[in-house]
Amino acid sequence: MNIIITGVGGQGTVSLGHLIGNIAHNSGLRMIAAETHGMSQRGGSVIFHLKIGDERSPLIAKGQADVIISGEPMEALRVLEFLKPNGVVITNTHTILSPVAVQLGMNYPDILDIYRVIEEWPAKLYTLNTGEIIRRLDIPRGENLVLLGVFMKLGIFQVSADTVEQMIINRWPKFAENNLKALHAGYDVLSEQITN
Amino acid sequence: MKKTNTITLLGNEAIAYGLADGGVRFASAYPGTPSTEIMETLIKKFKTRMNADWASNEAVAMEEAAAAAIAGTDSAVMMKSVGLNVAMDPLMTLALMGVTSAMVIVVGDDPGMHSSQNEQDNRNISKFSGIPMFEPSSIQECYDFAREAVQFSRKFKIPVFLRSVTRISHEMGQLELSPPVVNDIEPYERDPSRFVSIPGNARKNKSRMMKIQREIDEYVQEKKYYREYKIGKGNEYLVITSGSSSTFAHDALSYFGFNAHVLVPGLINPFPSNRFVELCSDYENVIVIEELDPFIEEKITILAYKNKLNINIIGKDQGITSIEGEITGEILMENLARYFNLEHEIPKTLTADQKALLKIRPPVLCPGCPHRSSYVAIKKALRKDQPIYSNDIGCYALGFLPPHNTADTLVAMGASIPMATAIAISRPEHTSVAMIGDSTFWHSGVSGITNAVWKGANLLVIVLDNLATAMTGDQPNPSANKDPEDSLVDLSIEETCKGMGAWVRVINPMEYKDTQRLIDEAKAIKGVKVLILREPCALNVVKEAKIKKVKLPLIAINDNCNGCKLCITPLGCPALSLNEDNIAEVDPELCNGCTFCQKLCNRDAIEVVSR
Known part of the structure; x- marks a missing residue:
């Protein structure tokens, strides 16, 4: 399975990628991943490629990704060419326009146009406002864990929920309770979107 | 498993x-x-x-x-x-x-x-x-x-x-x-x-x-510092590839079902020449898959000539790989398909209309970055002086982008000062400005100061001192030690420059009016003027606040805002934008609470609040 994780520098995209990669590793799967690095914490686009299986090259080729997980809607569109037809896109709905784009007089596009292009790819699109969910839960952070929860609940990532929850507890023992809340909120979002 | x-x-x-x-x-x-x-x-x-x-x-x-x-x-x-x-x-x-x-x-x-x-x-x-x-x-x-x-x-x-x-x-x-x-x-x-x-x-x-x-x-x-293996029957092509390229070669050749014998040198120099020559007795067609220069290709071309090998080398000239850029799966697959006439569906692309929805997102200076404040002050102070900015390597190179546009040249570590020296000498009608970070100053800026003072050049050297080697993720440098426990000794940029005979001042660039005044003062002086703009990297300010459990302030916009963009246009801060009602808006997730924007507002529309 090929997964693209994307977002804006500073959103923790690479950390989320490492977490999912290590979940695969701890579940006994063969994995390889690549990150764009260097200037990525300066508000630029960040793409993390994660391959689970026997391929040896660390980058996913265009048209070969099963899933895109994005911290920002425009960034989901930016990597859409990596997605297989009928793949899955999970994106945070909070929009960020680069200050350089602002300087050049650009406006953020109509978000519904972005969603339409993604759905017409064709792709199955799941949208959620992770920031709002975190505020509703009244916890300081965990937006990426909400995204992870949605991804887990899709059922295409063949790992056990126990493994994932145990890893999250071990990795950040002090924040275990809040982090699991965020993960579970992701589960619930997907359940709601599927029922609707 | x-x-x-x-x-x-x-x-x-x-x-x-x-x-x-x-x-x-x-x-x-x-x-x-x-x-x-x-x-x-x-x-x-x-x-x-x-x-x-x-x-x-x-x-x-x-x-x-x-x-x-x-x-x-x-x-x-x-x-x-x-x-x-x-x-x-x-x-x-x-x-x-x-x-x-x-x-x-x-x-x-x-x-x-x-x-x-x-x-x-x-x-x-x-x-x-x-x-x-x-x-x-x-x-x-x-x-x-x-x-x-x-x-x-x-x-x-x-x-x-x-x-x-x-x-x-x-x-x-x-x-x-x-x-x-x-x-x-x-x-x-x-x-x-x-x-x-x-x-x-x-x-x-x-x-x-x-x-x-x-x-x-x-x-x-x-x-035998190489590995070799077969893809398919392995009998049609000999493939030579190494490093990162060999992974893309493996996946693409497997995808197309090539029958290839693959030789991957782990030691690329000296090359496994004997094994290569030996293998060539069984293969007529040799494919070379390598990123950047034709290093392996030239080596085997020489080997083929010297050993009178009857082989056909398929590499750069045949468009299998380019001398430019990184190899990716889709590019290699497309190139192989084109040369070997293979059936291959070119991956679908977004249409031009769809791509038009994508707005640029280059790396930018972080919210709260002191370089942003430095650039605002420098540009205001030099607006009438036809400045030529010799910039250098570090986060501050992002000043190249609007709204700052504070880079005329950027060549190599430490090049800013010698380049600004030559501009000062050859183009005296312009104000020559070198801009260099603290780590780059110690890396190779000192020799530039030596040369500039020695030549009596008339230039302004701005040291953008954020007390970190920030671009690469916060390593220490001679004037920015990170761990009080280790034995590293702190050096002083100001004492070093003074010792070499330069005019030196130090100021916090967040105080931008004072910084502007200091630049004006420096302009009136002949010789090498070193202005050290010192304020910690915003990422370290955030990190330290977390460790000390201190809440950083936050900016809020009040009803006085008329959307004049005085805070937005010169700053280019990721945390500030205009909302749908054309009023400034702060993204609280991004704002690091540096409060610099407040200093630019002339309507008291920006307030500092607590989180």
């Missing part, structure tokens, strides 16, 4: 583990993407086994590692692609004199120029210097080859290269560790006839080294 003793590491971490487990006891480096995490890992994990610390630049690091290895301590030195240029002077002489124990030179190349100013392929430096070069193609090989490089270097008493690329250095994958090697420590033995490179000794060293190189060439042919 998972082996019980595998772990996941980044390529750079695996190299660090390999160096440590291979027996390295002294390491030096200057940070640079994509090589930085090697030294970071050595410092974090292996300080008990070795002396490992950052150096002030790559030449210094190279000379330190060389001396350690000449004195009998197994050593390693790490740098990025262009860092090797800085270290070329000692390198070329070391290549002739060798060392007495082990010395591994790790260089991180950057095909695609993700974070470098050029795309040099340092495999050429291996050939140029005659220093053997290993090239890993997986996380496991990063570890294994780093270990092997130490042993190889010890055996022949010469430096050995380990070349990685961005894709390998920043790849994350699984590997298995082996028990660490404990190498004997030899007592120091004096040998000035070899290590004092005056011409007479250098000539002897060259003859000696030519002999060692012939021995190495024979040794590597037997030792």
Whole structure:
């Protein structure tokens, strides 16, 4: 399975990628991943490629990704060419326009146009406002864990929920309770979107 | 399935583990993407086994590692692609004199120029210097080859290269560790006839080294520093590929169902020539898949001529790979399909209309970055002076982008000051400004100040001092030590410049009106004026607040805002934008509470609130 994780520098995209990669590793799967690095914490686009299986090259080729997980809607569109037809896109709905784009007089596009292009790819699109969910839960952070929860609940990532929850507890023992809340909120979002 | 003793590491971490487990006891480096995490890992994990610390630049690091290895301590030195240029002077002489124990030179190349100013392929430096070069193609090989490089270097008493690329250095994958090697420590033995490179000794060293190189060439042919395997039946094509390219080659050739015999040299110089020539008796068509320069292709072209091989080489001229940029799966598949007339569905692309929805998102200065404030002050103060900005390498190079546009040139580490010196001399009608960060100042800015003062040039040197080597992820530098526990000593940029005879002032750029006044004052003075704009990197301000559990302030916009953009236009802060009602809006997630925007507002519309 090929997964693209994307977002804006500073959103923790690479950390989320490492977490999912290590979940695969701890579940006994063969994995390889690549990150764009260097200037990525300066508000630029960040793409993390994660391959689970026997391929040896660390980058996913265009048209070969099963899933895109994005911290920002425009960034989901930016990597859409990596997605297989009928793949899955999970994106945070909070929009960020680069200050350089602002300087050049650009406006953020109509978000519904972005969603339409993604759905017409064709792709199955799941949208959620992770920031709002975190505020509703009244916890300081965990937006990426909400995204992870949605991804887990899709059922295409063949790992056990126990493994994932145990890893999250071990990795950040002090924040275990809040982090699991965020993960579970992701589960619930997907359940709601599927029922609707 | 998972082996019980595998772990996941980044390529750079695996190299660090390999160096440590291979027996390295002294390491030096200057940070640079994509090589930085090697030294970071050595410092974090292996300080008990070795002396490992950052150096002030790559030449210094190279000379330190060389001396350690000449004195009998197994050593390693790490740098990025262009860092090797800085270290070329000692390198070329070391290549002739060798060392007495082990010395591994790790260089991180950057095909695609993700974070470098050029795309040099340092495999050429291996050939140029005659220093053997290993090239890993997986996380496991990063570890294994780093270990092997130490042993190889010890055996022949010469430096050995380990070349990685961005894709390998920043790849994350699984590997298995082996028990660490404990190498004997030899007592120091004096040998000035070899290590004092005056011409007479250098000539002897060259003859000696030519002999060692012939021995190495024979040794590597037997030792088999390559792997080979078959894809499909393996009988139609011979494929030569190495490093990162070999992974893309494997996936693309497998995808198309080629029948190929694949030869992957792990040591790319000296090349496994004997094995290659042997294989050519069974193959007529040889495909070369390599990123950047035709290094392997030229080598086998020579071998084909010298050995009268009847082969057809399919490589750069046939468009299999390009000399430009990084190899990716889809590009390689497309190129192979085109040349071999293979059925291949070109991946679907977004239409031009769909792409028009994408707005640019280049890297930008972080919210709260002191460089942003510095640039606002500098631009205001120099608006009538036709400034020419000689910029340098660091986060502040992002001043190249609007709204700052504070870079006329950017060439190499430390180049800003000499370039501004020449502008000052040759174009006196302009105000010549050099802009350089604190780490870059120590790396190679000092010699620029020496030269400028000596020549009596009339220029303004702005030291953008954020007390960190920030671009590469916050390493220490001579005036920004991070760990009070370690033995590093703080140096002073101001005392250094004063000592050299420059006019020097220090100010916090967040006080932008005072900064502007100081720039005005500097303009009236002849000679070299050094203005140090000092304020910690915003990422460190945030980090420290978290550690101390202090809440940073937050900006709020009140009803006085009329959407004039006085705070937005000159700043380009990611946390500030205009909302749908054309009123300024703050993104509380992004705002780091530097409160600089408040100083630009003339309607009292920006308030500081608590989080």
